[in-house]
Amino acid sequence: MFRLSGLYRYPLKSGAAELLQSTQLDSLGVQGDRRWMVVDAQSGRFITQRLLGQMNQIKAHWQSPGELLLSAPGMPDLQVAVPQDSEDLRGVHIWRDSLRVPDAGDGAAQWLSQFLQRECRLVYVAPERARQIDPVYAEIGQKVAFADGFPLLLIGQSSLDDLSKRVGRDLEMLRFRPNVVVEGSEPYAEDSWKRIAIGGIEFKVAKGCSRCIMTTLDPATGERSADREPLTTLKTYRQIEGDVFFGQNLIALSSGKLDLGMPVEVLE
Structure with missing residues:
Protein backbone atom coordinates (compact mmCIF):
# COMPACT_ATOMS: atom_id res chain seq x y z
CA MET A 1 0.00 0.00 0.00
CA PHE A 2 1.20 3.50 -0.82
CA ARG A 3 0.96 6.07 1.94
CA LEU A 4 1.50 9.76 2.56
CA SER A 5 4.78 9.91 4.50
CA GLY A 6 5.77 13.57 4.20
CA LEU A 7 3.86 16.86 4.17
CA TYR A 8 5.47 20.28 3.81
CA ARG A 9 4.55 23.95 3.52
CA TYR A 10 6.76 26.85 2.39
CA PRO A 11 4.91 30.02 3.47
CA LEU A 12 7.64 32.25 1.97
CA LYS A 13 8.85 31.34 -1.49
CA SER A 14 12.45 30.08 -1.08
CA GLY A 15 12.23 30.28 2.71
CA ALA A 16 12.59 27.33 5.09
CA ALA A 17 10.04 24.52 5.11
CA GLU A 18 7.40 23.84 7.72
CA LEU A 19 6.98 20.13 8.47
CA LEU A 20 3.30 19.31 8.88
CA GLN A 21 1.30 16.51 10.43
CA SER A 22 -1.87 17.62 8.68
CA THR A 23 -3.06 20.47 6.52
CA GLN A 24 -6.02 21.82 4.65
CA LEU A 25 -5.93 22.17 0.89
CA ASP A 26 -7.56 25.22 -0.66
CA SER A 27 -7.81 26.49 -4.23
CA LEU A 28 -4.06 27.26 -4.33
CA GLY A 29 -2.79 23.98 -2.83
CA ARG A 131 -1.77 33.25 -11.58
CA GLN A 132 -3.40 30.93 -14.07
CA ILE A 133 -1.62 27.58 -14.31
CA ASP A 134 -0.29 26.89 -17.82
CA PRO A 135 -3.47 26.02 -19.79
CA VAL A 136 -1.57 23.23 -21.56
CA TYR A 137 -1.82 21.32 -18.26
CA ALA A 138 -4.76 22.91 -16.44
CA GLU A 139 -8.30 24.12 -16.85
CA ILE A 140 -9.01 27.83 -17.05
CA GLY A 141 -9.57 29.03 -13.51
CA GLN A 142 -7.08 26.65 -11.90
CA LYS A 143 -4.58 28.94 -10.18
CA VAL A 144 -1.16 28.90 -8.52
CA ALA A 145 0.22 31.32 -5.92
CA PHE A 146 3.98 32.07 -5.97
CA ALA A 147 5.17 28.50 -6.60
CA ASP A 148 7.13 28.29 -9.86
CA GLY A 149 4.36 26.78 -11.96
CA PHE A 150 2.06 24.40 -10.09
CA PRO A 151 0.33 24.35 -6.69
CA LEU A 152 1.76 21.04 -5.44
CA LEU A 153 4.82 18.84 -5.88
CA LEU A 154 4.97 15.10 -5.17
CA ILE A 155 8.11 12.98 -4.75
CA GLY A 156 8.30 9.24 -4.10
CA GLN A 157 10.51 8.36 -1.14
CA SER A 158 11.96 5.43 -3.07
CA SER A 159 12.94 7.78 -5.90
CA LEU A 160 15.03 9.82 -3.48
CA ASP A 161 16.49 6.64 -1.98
CA ASP A 162 17.54 5.49 -5.45
CA LEU A 163 19.12 8.86 -6.24
CA SER A 164 21.00 8.83 -2.93
CA LYS A 165 22.51 5.44 -3.80
CA ARG A 166 23.61 6.72 -7.20
CA VAL A 167 25.18 9.85 -5.70
CA GLY A 168 26.83 7.85 -2.91
CA ARG A 169 25.46 9.74 0.08
CA ASP A 170 22.11 10.33 1.74
CA LEU A 171 20.30 13.29 0.25
CA GLU A 172 17.79 15.44 2.10
CA MET A 173 14.25 15.44 0.74
CA LEU A 174 14.10 19.21 1.31
CA ARG A 175 16.64 19.77 -1.48
CA PHE A 176 13.67 19.16 -3.77
CA ARG A 177 11.04 21.12 -1.79
CA PRO A 178 8.05 18.79 -2.21
CA ASN A 179 4.65 19.31 -0.63
CA VAL A 180 3.77 15.62 -0.46
CA VAL A 181 5.99 12.54 -0.17
CA VAL A 182 4.67 9.05 -0.94
CA GLU A 183 6.24 5.84 0.32
CA GLY A 184 5.69 2.25 -0.75
CA SER A 185 6.02 2.72 -4.51
CA GLU A 186 8.87 1.66 -6.78
CA PRO A 187 11.49 4.27 -7.67
CA TYR A 188 10.07 6.79 -10.17
CA ALA A 189 6.68 5.04 -10.26
CA GLU A 190 5.14 8.52 -10.00
CA ASP A 191 6.38 9.25 -13.52
CA SER A 192 3.59 7.07 -14.92
CA TRP A 193 0.76 8.25 -12.68
CA LYS A 194 -1.98 10.42 -14.20
CA ARG A 195 -4.50 10.64 -11.37
CA ILE A 196 -4.20 9.82 -7.69
CA ALA A 197 -6.36 10.15 -4.58
CA ILE A 198 -5.26 10.92 -1.02
CA GLY A 199 -7.82 10.98 1.76
CA GLY A 200 -10.69 11.31 -0.68
CA ILE A 201 -9.07 14.24 -2.53
CA GLU A 202 -8.35 13.61 -6.19
CA PHE A 203 -5.27 15.05 -7.86
CA LYS A 204 -4.25 15.41 -11.46
CA VAL A 205 -0.60 14.52 -12.06
CA ALA A 206 0.17 17.35 -14.46
CA LYS A 207 3.80 16.98 -15.52
CA GLY A 208 7.30 16.19 -14.34
CA CYS A 209 9.17 18.84 -12.36
CA SER A 210 12.28 20.20 -14.08
CA ARG A 211 15.11 20.79 -11.64
CA CYS A 212 17.68 23.57 -11.31
CA ILE A 213 20.73 24.64 -9.34
CA MET A 214 18.65 24.90 -6.14
CA THR A 215 18.93 21.12 -5.72
CA THR A 216 22.67 21.59 -5.09
CA LEU A 217 22.06 23.83 -2.05
CA ASP A 218 22.29 22.30 1.41
CA PRO A 219 18.80 22.88 2.89
CA ALA A 220 20.28 23.48 6.33
CA THR A 221 23.03 25.96 5.43
CA GLY A 222 22.31 27.25 1.92
CA GLU A 223 25.82 26.29 0.84
CA ARG A 224 26.27 24.93 -2.68
CA SER A 225 27.80 21.47 -3.09
CA ALA A 226 31.22 21.66 -4.77
CA ASP A 227 30.45 18.60 -6.90
CA ARG A 228 27.13 20.05 -8.07
CA GLU A 229 25.30 17.01 -6.75
CA PRO A 230 22.64 15.75 -7.07
CA LEU A 231 22.16 17.65 -10.34
CA THR A 232 25.27 16.08 -11.88
CA THR A 233 23.98 12.55 -11.30
CA LEU A 234 20.41 13.39 -12.31
CA LYS A 235 21.69 14.59 -15.67
CA THR A 236 23.07 11.13 -16.39
CA TYR A 237 19.69 9.40 -16.34
CA ARG A 238 16.85 11.92 -15.82
CA GLN A 239 17.53 14.43 -18.59
CA ILE A 240 15.07 14.87 -21.44
CA GLU A 241 15.71 17.44 -24.18
CA GLY A 242 18.00 19.45 -21.92
CA ASP A 243 15.74 19.47 -18.83
CA VAL A 244 16.36 17.35 -15.74
CA PHE A 245 13.22 15.91 -14.12
CA PHE A 246 12.62 14.69 -10.57
CA GLY A 247 9.17 14.58 -8.96
CA GLN A 248 5.71 15.32 -10.33
CA ASN A 249 3.60 18.49 -10.26
CA LEU A 250 0.05 18.04 -8.99
CA ILE A 251 -3.22 19.93 -9.25
CA ALA A 252 -5.81 19.21 -6.54
CA LEU A 253 -9.28 18.84 -8.01
CA SER A 254 -11.03 19.67 -4.72
CA SER A 255 -10.32 21.04 -1.27
CA GLY A 256 -10.07 18.97 1.89
CA LYS A 257 -7.70 17.77 4.60
CA LEU A 258 -4.51 15.75 4.34
CA ASP A 259 -3.00 13.80 7.26
CA LEU A 260 0.29 11.94 7.41
CA GLY A 261 -0.26 8.21 7.01
CA MET A 262 -3.24 8.52 4.68
CA PRO A 263 -3.36 5.87 1.93
CA VAL A 264 -2.46 7.02 -1.57
CA GLU A 265 -4.46 5.42 -4.39
CA VAL A 266 -3.36 5.48 -8.01
CA LEU A 267 -6.53 5.95 -10.06
CA GLU A 268 -4.93 6.08 -13.48
Missing part, protein backbone atom coordinates in the same frame (compact mmCIF):
# COMPACT_ATOMS: atom_id res chain seq x y z
CA VAL A 30 -1.53 23.55 0.74
CA GLN A 31 -3.13 26.29 2.82
CA GLY A 32 -0.62 29.09 3.30
CA ASP A 33 1.94 27.65 0.88
CA ARG A 34 4.04 30.20 -1.04
CA ARG A 35 1.57 33.03 -0.52
CA TRP A 36 4.48 35.39 0.31
CA MET A 37 7.43 36.31 -1.91
CA VAL A 38 10.52 38.52 -1.78
CA VAL A 39 11.05 40.82 -4.78
CA ASP A 40 13.70 43.31 -5.83
CA ALA A 41 12.70 46.76 -4.56
CA GLN A 42 13.30 48.47 -7.90
CA SER A 43 12.40 45.93 -10.57
CA GLY A 44 9.77 43.86 -8.74
CA ARG A 45 11.55 40.72 -9.99
CA PHE A 46 11.17 37.71 -7.70
CA ILE A 47 14.17 36.66 -5.60
CA THR A 48 14.92 33.07 -4.61
CA GLN A 49 17.70 30.86 -3.32
CA ARG A 50 18.99 30.61 -6.87
CA LEU A 51 20.35 34.12 -6.31
CA LEU A 52 20.61 34.30 -2.50
CA GLY A 53 21.28 30.95 -0.85
CA GLN A 54 20.87 32.48 2.62
CA MET A 55 17.13 32.75 2.01
CA ASN A 56 16.80 29.21 3.34
CA GLN A 57 17.81 30.59 6.75
CA ILE A 58 14.57 32.58 6.87
CA LYS A 59 11.91 30.72 8.84
CA ALA A 60 8.48 31.92 7.88
CA HIS A 61 5.74 30.43 10.05
CA TRP A 62 2.24 30.58 8.61
CA GLN A 63 -0.35 31.66 11.15
CA SER A 64 -4.09 31.67 10.60
CA PRO A 65 -5.68 33.70 9.06
CA GLY A 66 -2.60 34.06 6.90
CA GLU A 67 -0.21 36.19 8.93
CA LEU A 68 3.50 35.45 8.85
CA LEU A 69 6.06 35.19 11.66
CA LEU A 70 9.56 35.77 10.29
CA SER A 71 12.74 34.70 12.07
CA ALA A 72 16.37 34.45 10.97
CA PRO A 73 19.81 34.23 12.60
CA GLY A 74 20.78 37.52 14.23
CA MET A 75 17.40 39.09 13.58
CA PRO A 76 14.47 39.82 15.93
CA ASP A 77 11.28 37.96 15.17
CA LEU A 78 8.85 39.95 13.05
CA GLN A 79 5.08 39.51 12.84
CA VAL A 80 3.72 40.45 9.41
CA ALA A 81 0.01 41.00 8.85
CA VAL A 82 -1.69 40.18 5.59
CA PRO A 83 -1.69 43.50 3.71
CA GLN A 84 -4.95 45.09 2.68
CA ASP A 85 -5.83 44.54 -0.96
CA SER A 86 -6.20 48.10 -2.25
CA GLU A 87 -5.38 50.25 -5.22
CA ASP A 88 -1.86 50.70 -3.82
CA LEU A 89 -0.43 47.55 -5.36
CA ARG A 90 3.09 46.57 -6.39
CA GLY A 91 3.88 45.24 -9.86
CA VAL A 92 5.91 42.02 -9.58
CA HIS A 93 7.39 39.55 -12.04
CA ILE A 94 7.75 35.81 -11.56
CA TRP A 95 9.09 33.90 -14.55
CA ARG A 96 6.89 34.99 -17.48
CA ASP A 97 4.04 36.25 -15.33
CA SER A 98 3.48 39.85 -14.30
CA LEU A 99 0.88 40.72 -11.70
CA ARG A 100 -0.05 43.37 -9.16
CA VAL A 101 -0.23 42.31 -5.52
CA PRO A 102 -0.27 43.99 -2.09
CA ASP A 103 3.02 45.03 -0.50
CA ALA A 104 3.57 44.04 3.15
CA GLY A 105 4.97 47.43 4.14
CA ASP A 106 8.23 49.12 5.10
CA GLY A 107 8.83 47.15 8.30
CA ALA A 108 8.98 43.81 6.50
CA ALA A 109 11.01 45.34 3.67
CA GLN A 110 13.61 46.74 6.08
CA TRP A 111 13.85 43.45 7.99
CA LEU A 112 14.43 41.41 4.81
CA SER A 113 16.77 44.00 3.26
CA GLN A 114 18.94 43.99 6.38
CA PHE A 115 19.19 40.20 6.52
CA LEU A 116 19.67 39.65 2.78
CA GLN A 117 21.88 42.73 2.27
CA ARG A 118 19.82 43.73 -0.75
CA GLU A 119 16.99 46.22 -1.17
CA CYS A 120 13.83 44.17 -1.40
CA ARG A 121 10.14 44.11 -0.62
CA LEU A 122 7.74 41.46 0.68
CA VAL A 123 4.50 40.84 -1.23
CA TYR A 124 1.43 38.67 -0.71
CA VAL A 125 -0.98 36.96 -3.08
CA ALA A 126 -4.61 36.09 -2.36
CA PRO A 127 -6.59 33.58 -4.48
CA GLU A 128 -8.30 36.32 -6.48
CA ARG A 129 -4.90 37.67 -7.64
CA ALA A 130 -3.20 34.30 -8.21
Whole structure:
Protein backbone atom coordinates (compact mmCIF):
# COMPACT_ATOMS: atom_id res chain seq x y z
CA MET A 1 0.00 0.00 0.00
CA PHE A 2 1.20 3.50 -0.82
CA ARG A 3 0.96 6.07 1.94
CA LEU A 4 1.50 9.76 2.56
CA SER A 5 4.78 9.91 4.50
CA GLY A 6 5.77 13.57 4.20
CA LEU A 7 3.86 16.86 4.17
CA TYR A 8 5.47 20.28 3.81
CA ARG A 9 4.55 23.95 3.52
CA TYR A 10 6.76 26.85 2.39
CA PRO A 11 4.91 30.02 3.47
CA LEU A 12 7.64 32.25 1.97
CA LYS A 13 8.85 31.34 -1.49
CA SER A 14 12.45 30.08 -1.08
CA GLY A 15 12.23 30.28 2.71
CA ALA A 16 12.59 27.33 5.09
CA ALA A 17 10.04 24.52 5.11
CA GLU A 18 7.40 23.84 7.72
CA LEU A 19 6.98 20.13 8.47
CA LEU A 20 3.30 19.31 8.88
CA GLN A 21 1.30 16.51 10.43
CA SER A 22 -1.87 17.62 8.68
CA THR A 23 -3.06 20.47 6.52
CA GLN A 24 -6.02 21.82 4.65
CA LEU A 25 -5.93 22.17 0.89
CA ASP A 26 -7.56 25.22 -0.66
CA SER A 27 -7.81 26.49 -4.23
CA LEU A 28 -4.06 27.26 -4.33
CA GLY A 29 -2.79 23.98 -2.83
CA VAL A 30 -1.53 23.55 0.74
CA GLN A 31 -3.13 26.29 2.82
CA GLY A 32 -0.62 29.09 3.30
CA ASP A 33 1.94 27.65 0.88
CA ARG A 34 4.04 30.20 -1.04
CA ARG A 35 1.57 33.03 -0.52
CA TRP A 36 4.48 35.39 0.31
CA MET A 37 7.43 36.31 -1.91
CA VAL A 38 10.52 38.52 -1.78
CA VAL A 39 11.05 40.82 -4.78
CA ASP A 40 13.70 43.31 -5.83
CA ALA A 41 12.70 46.76 -4.56
CA GLN A 42 13.30 48.47 -7.90
CA SER A 43 12.40 45.93 -10.57
CA GLY A 44 9.77 43.86 -8.74
CA ARG A 45 11.55 40.72 -9.99
CA PHE A 46 11.17 37.71 -7.70
CA ILE A 47 14.17 36.66 -5.60
CA THR A 48 14.92 33.07 -4.61
CA GLN A 49 17.70 30.86 -3.32
CA ARG A 50 18.99 30.61 -6.87
CA LEU A 51 20.35 34.12 -6.31
CA LEU A 52 20.61 34.30 -2.50
CA GLY A 53 21.28 30.95 -0.85
CA GLN A 54 20.87 32.48 2.62
CA MET A 55 17.13 32.75 2.01
CA ASN A 56 16.80 29.21 3.34
CA GLN A 57 17.81 30.59 6.75
CA ILE A 58 14.57 32.58 6.87
CA LYS A 59 11.91 30.72 8.84
CA ALA A 60 8.48 31.92 7.88
CA HIS A 61 5.74 30.43 10.05
CA TRP A 62 2.24 30.58 8.61
CA GLN A 63 -0.35 31.66 11.15
CA SER A 64 -4.09 31.67 10.60
CA PRO A 65 -5.68 33.70 9.06
CA GLY A 66 -2.60 34.06 6.90
CA GLU A 67 -0.21 36.19 8.93
CA LEU A 68 3.50 35.45 8.85
CA LEU A 69 6.06 35.19 11.66
CA LEU A 70 9.56 35.77 10.29
CA SER A 71 12.74 34.70 12.07
CA ALA A 72 16.37 34.45 10.97
CA PRO A 73 19.81 34.23 12.60
CA GLY A 74 20.78 37.52 14.23
CA MET A 75 17.40 39.09 13.58
CA PRO A 76 14.47 39.82 15.93
CA ASP A 77 11.28 37.96 15.17
CA LEU A 78 8.85 39.95 13.05
CA GLN A 79 5.08 39.51 12.84
CA VAL A 80 3.72 40.45 9.41
CA ALA A 81 0.01 41.00 8.85
CA VAL A 82 -1.69 40.18 5.59
CA PRO A 83 -1.69 43.50 3.71
CA GLN A 84 -4.95 45.09 2.68
CA ASP A 85 -5.83 44.54 -0.96
CA SER A 86 -6.20 48.10 -2.25
CA GLU A 87 -5.38 50.25 -5.22
CA ASP A 88 -1.86 50.70 -3.82
CA LEU A 89 -0.43 47.55 -5.36
CA ARG A 90 3.09 46.57 -6.39
CA GLY A 91 3.88 45.24 -9.86
CA VAL A 92 5.91 42.02 -9.58
CA HIS A 93 7.39 39.55 -12.04
CA ILE A 94 7.75 35.81 -11.56
CA TRP A 95 9.09 33.90 -14.55
CA ARG A 96 6.89 34.99 -17.48
CA ASP A 97 4.04 36.25 -15.33
CA SER A 98 3.48 39.85 -14.30
CA LEU A 99 0.88 40.72 -11.70
CA ARG A 100 -0.05 43.37 -9.16
CA VAL A 101 -0.23 42.31 -5.52
CA PRO A 102 -0.27 43.99 -2.09
CA ASP A 103 3.02 45.03 -0.50
CA ALA A 104 3.57 44.04 3.15
CA GLY A 105 4.97 47.43 4.14
CA ASP A 106 8.23 49.12 5.10
CA GLY A 107 8.83 47.15 8.30
CA ALA A 108 8.98 43.81 6.50
CA ALA A 109 11.01 45.34 3.67
CA GLN A 110 13.61 46.74 6.08
CA TRP A 111 13.85 43.45 7.99
CA LEU A 112 14.43 41.41 4.81
CA SER A 113 16.77 44.00 3.26
CA GLN A 114 18.94 43.99 6.38
CA PHE A 115 19.19 40.20 6.52
CA LEU A 116 19.67 39.65 2.78
CA GLN A 117 21.88 42.73 2.27
CA ARG A 118 19.82 43.73 -0.75
CA GLU A 119 16.99 46.22 -1.17
CA CYS A 120 13.83 44.17 -1.40
CA ARG A 121 10.14 44.11 -0.62
CA LEU A 122 7.74 41.46 0.68
CA VAL A 123 4.50 40.84 -1.23
CA TYR A 124 1.43 38.67 -0.71
CA VAL A 125 -0.98 36.96 -3.08
CA ALA A 126 -4.61 36.09 -2.36
CA PRO A 127 -6.59 33.58 -4.48
CA GLU A 128 -8.30 36.32 -6.48
CA ARG A 129 -4.90 37.67 -7.64
CA ALA A 130 -3.20 34.30 -8.21
CA ARG A 131 -1.77 33.25 -11.58
CA GLN A 132 -3.40 30.93 -14.07
CA ILE A 133 -1.62 27.58 -14.31
CA ASP A 134 -0.29 26.89 -17.82
CA PRO A 135 -3.47 26.02 -19.79
CA VAL A 136 -1.57 23.23 -21.56
CA TYR A 137 -1.82 21.32 -18.26
CA ALA A 138 -4.76 22.91 -16.44
CA GLU A 139 -8.30 24.12 -16.85
CA ILE A 140 -9.01 27.83 -17.05
CA GLY A 141 -9.57 29.03 -13.51
CA GLN A 142 -7.08 26.65 -11.90
CA LYS A 143 -4.58 28.94 -10.18
CA VAL A 144 -1.16 28.90 -8.52
CA ALA A 145 0.22 31.32 -5.92
CA PHE A 146 3.98 32.07 -5.97
CA ALA A 147 5.17 28.50 -6.60
CA ASP A 148 7.13 28.29 -9.86
CA GLY A 149 4.36 26.78 -11.96
CA PHE A 150 2.06 24.40 -10.09
CA PRO A 151 0.33 24.35 -6.69
CA LEU A 152 1.76 21.04 -5.44
CA LEU A 153 4.82 18.84 -5.88
CA LEU A 154 4.97 15.10 -5.17
CA ILE A 155 8.11 12.98 -4.75
CA GLY A 156 8.30 9.24 -4.10
CA GLN A 157 10.51 8.36 -1.14
CA SER A 158 11.96 5.43 -3.07
CA SER A 159 12.94 7.78 -5.90
CA LEU A 160 15.03 9.82 -3.48
CA ASP A 161 16.49 6.64 -1.98
CA ASP A 162 17.54 5.49 -5.45
CA LEU A 163 19.12 8.86 -6.24
CA SER A 164 21.00 8.83 -2.93
CA LYS A 165 22.51 5.44 -3.80
CA ARG A 166 23.61 6.72 -7.20
CA VAL A 167 25.18 9.85 -5.70
CA GLY A 168 26.83 7.85 -2.91
CA ARG A 169 25.46 9.74 0.08
CA ASP A 170 22.11 10.33 1.74
CA LEU A 171 20.30 13.29 0.25
CA GLU A 172 17.79 15.44 2.10
CA MET A 173 14.25 15.44 0.74
CA LEU A 174 14.10 19.21 1.31
CA ARG A 175 16.64 19.77 -1.48
CA PHE A 176 13.67 19.16 -3.77
CA ARG A 177 11.04 21.12 -1.79
CA PRO A 178 8.05 18.79 -2.21
CA ASN A 179 4.65 19.31 -0.63
CA VAL A 180 3.77 15.62 -0.46
CA VAL A 181 5.99 12.54 -0.17
CA VAL A 182 4.67 9.05 -0.94
CA GLU A 183 6.24 5.84 0.32
CA GLY A 184 5.69 2.25 -0.75
CA SER A 185 6.02 2.72 -4.51
CA GLU A 186 8.87 1.66 -6.78
CA PRO A 187 11.49 4.27 -7.67
CA TYR A 188 10.07 6.79 -10.17
CA ALA A 189 6.68 5.04 -10.26
CA GLU A 190 5.14 8.52 -10.00
CA ASP A 191 6.38 9.25 -13.52
CA SER A 192 3.59 7.07 -14.92
CA TRP A 193 0.76 8.25 -12.68
CA LYS A 194 -1.98 10.42 -14.20
CA ARG A 195 -4.50 10.64 -11.37
CA ILE A 196 -4.20 9.82 -7.69
CA ALA A 197 -6.36 10.15 -4.58
CA ILE A 198 -5.26 10.92 -1.02
CA GLY A 199 -7.82 10.98 1.76
CA GLY A 200 -10.69 11.31 -0.68
CA ILE A 201 -9.07 14.24 -2.53
CA GLU A 202 -8.35 13.61 -6.19
CA PHE A 203 -5.27 15.05 -7.86
CA LYS A 204 -4.25 15.41 -11.46
CA VAL A 205 -0.60 14.52 -12.06
CA ALA A 206 0.17 17.35 -14.46
CA LYS A 207 3.80 16.98 -15.52
CA GLY A 208 7.30 16.19 -14.34
CA CYS A 209 9.17 18.84 -12.36
CA SER A 210 12.28 20.20 -14.08
CA ARG A 211 15.11 20.79 -11.64
CA CYS A 212 17.68 23.57 -11.31
CA ILE A 213 20.73 24.64 -9.34
CA MET A 214 18.65 24.90 -6.14
CA THR A 215 18.93 21.12 -5.72
CA THR A 216 22.67 21.59 -5.09
CA LEU A 217 22.06 23.83 -2.05
CA ASP A 218 22.29 22.30 1.41
CA PRO A 219 18.80 22.88 2.89
CA ALA A 220 20.28 23.48 6.33
CA THR A 221 23.03 25.96 5.43
CA GLY A 222 22.31 27.25 1.92
CA GLU A 223 25.82 26.29 0.84
CA ARG A 224 26.27 24.93 -2.68
CA SER A 225 27.80 21.47 -3.09
CA ALA A 226 31.22 21.66 -4.77
CA ASP A 227 30.45 18.60 -6.90
CA ARG A 228 27.13 20.05 -8.07
CA GLU A 229 25.30 17.01 -6.75
CA PRO A 230 22.64 15.75 -7.07
CA LEU A 231 22.16 17.65 -10.34
CA THR A 232 25.27 16.08 -11.88
CA THR A 233 23.98 12.55 -11.30
CA LEU A 234 20.41 13.39 -12.31
CA LYS A 235 21.69 14.59 -15.67
CA THR A 236 23.07 11.13 -16.39
CA TYR A 237 19.69 9.40 -16.34
CA ARG A 238 16.85 11.92 -15.82
CA GLN A 239 17.53 14.43 -18.59
CA ILE A 240 15.07 14.87 -21.44
CA GLU A 241 15.71 17.44 -24.18
CA GLY A 242 18.00 19.45 -21.92
CA ASP A 243 15.74 19.47 -18.83
CA VAL A 244 16.36 17.35 -15.74
CA PHE A 245 13.22 15.91 -14.12
CA PHE A 246 12.62 14.69 -10.57
CA GLY A 247 9.17 14.58 -8.96
CA GLN A 248 5.71 15.32 -10.33
CA ASN A 249 3.60 18.49 -10.26
CA LEU A 250 0.05 18.04 -8.99
CA ILE A 251 -3.22 19.93 -9.25
CA ALA A 252 -5.81 19.21 -6.54
CA LEU A 253 -9.28 18.84 -8.01
CA SER A 254 -11.03 19.67 -4.72
CA SER A 255 -10.32 21.04 -1.27
CA GLY A 256 -10.07 18.97 1.89
CA LYS A 257 -7.70 17.77 4.60
CA LEU A 258 -4.51 15.75 4.34
CA ASP A 259 -3.00 13.80 7.26
CA LEU A 260 0.29 11.94 7.41
CA GLY A 261 -0.26 8.21 7.01
CA MET A 262 -3.24 8.52 4.68
CA PRO A 263 -3.36 5.87 1.93
CA VAL A 264 -2.46 7.02 -1.57
CA GLU A 265 -4.46 5.42 -4.39
CA VAL A 266 -3.36 5.48 -8.01
CA LEU A 267 -6.53 5.95 -10.06
CA GLU A 268 -4.93 6.08 -13.48
